[in-house]
Amino acid sequence: xxxxxxxxxxxxxxxxxxxxxxxxxxxxxxxxxxxxxxxxxxxxxxxxxxxxxxxxxxxxxxxxxxxxxxxxxxxxxxxxxxxxxxxxxxxxxxxxxxxxxxxxxxxxxxxxxxxxxxxxxxxxxxxxxxxxxxxxxxxxxxxxxxxxxxxxxxxxxxxxxxxxxxxxxxxxxxxxxxxxxxxxxxxxx
Numbered sequence: 001x002x003x004x005x006x007x008x009x010x011x012x013x014x015x016x017x018x019x020x021x022x023x024x025x026x027x028x029x030x031x032x033x034x035x036x037x038x039x040x041x042x043x044x045x046x047x048x049x050x051x052x053x054x055x056x057x058x059x060x061x062x063x064x065x066x067x068x069x070x071x072x073x074x075x076x077x078x079x080x081x082x083x084x085x086x087x088x089x090x091x092x093x094x095x096x097x098x099x100x101x102x103x104x105x106x107x108x109x110x111x112x113x114x115x116x117x118x119x120x121x122x123x124x125x126x127x128x129x130x131x132x133x134x135x136x137x138x139x140x141x142x143x144x145x146x147x148x149x150x151x152x153x154x155x156x157x158x159x160x161x162x163x164x165x166x167x168x169x170x171x172x173x174x175x176x177x178x179x180x181x182x183x184x185x186x187x188x189x
Contacts, residue, residue, distance in 0.1 A: 010047040016139045017045060017081055020185040027183070028175070030135055030168050033154035042076035050085045053095055060143060061102050067145050068108055078145040086141050089120040099143060113151070115144040119186060131177060135168045139186030 021043070026035045037043055046063060050056035060080060067078050086092040099114045117138035122128050158164075172180070 013047045013081055013083055013140060014045045016186070017079060017142070020139050021079075023183045024180075024185045028168075028171055030171070032158055032164065033151070037076040037150070040076075042072070042074065044075045044078040046078060046080050048080055048082040048085070050082055052085060053091075053098070056082050056085050056095070057098060057102060060099060061106065063145060064103065064106055064108055064112055067112060067147070068106075072147055072150065076147060076150055080143040080145065081140050082143070083140040087119075089118050089122060092116070092118050092141050111148055113146050113148060115146055117142040117144065129177075131172045131175075131180070132169045134172050134180055135165070137186060 021034065021038060025031050026038060044067075046059075048056060048059050050059055059082075063078050063080050067075060086095050096114065096116055103109050103112060103114065117136050118141045119137060119139060120128070121136040121138075122133050123130075123136075126133055
């Protein structure tokens with residue numbers, strides 16, 4: 001479900017993010033939990049105008065509180081898309097500690113967690129162009145706010161949840177860079 005009063009640029013950013021969710025996240029089954037909340041329109045897409053990490057932190061805290069205060073049947077997860085800040089992956093990666101500290105400071109630890117996606121996502125000890133990094137690559141930097149209860153229910157429903165990461169790597173290795181590029185979902189090589 002989109003945020004009301006988006007400007008044209010925000011509409012394009014949300015459209016690109018939705019295309020990534022539909023074609024990569026759901027289409028490749030990178031997250032087997034995503035389809036259910038997406039088709040029920042329980043995903044909130046928020047485009048942040050933040051230009052500084054401090055402004056993003058303020059918006060993140062507002063979105064964390066909004067999610068905590070909202071009925072999960074209405075909004076189960078929030079994608080906080082921030083195209084104007086933390087475009088450098090190392091800066092983005094460092095900000096994740098700030099995001100975790102905010103959750104703890106707001107006493108939401110155990111209720112909400114943050115997943116992360118970035119156009120230049122890179123797992124430790126991998127080459128920047130390693131296809132496995134694409135499991136967390138998105139068209140823009142994104143902080144996904146997830147309800148812990150929803151994660152627990154989803155993991156219980158999928159018997160081999162611990163194997164998701166390995167399956168994702170296998171899927172992307174079979175797809176390859178050329179296949180990823182054909183999806184037209186974001187960062188190409």
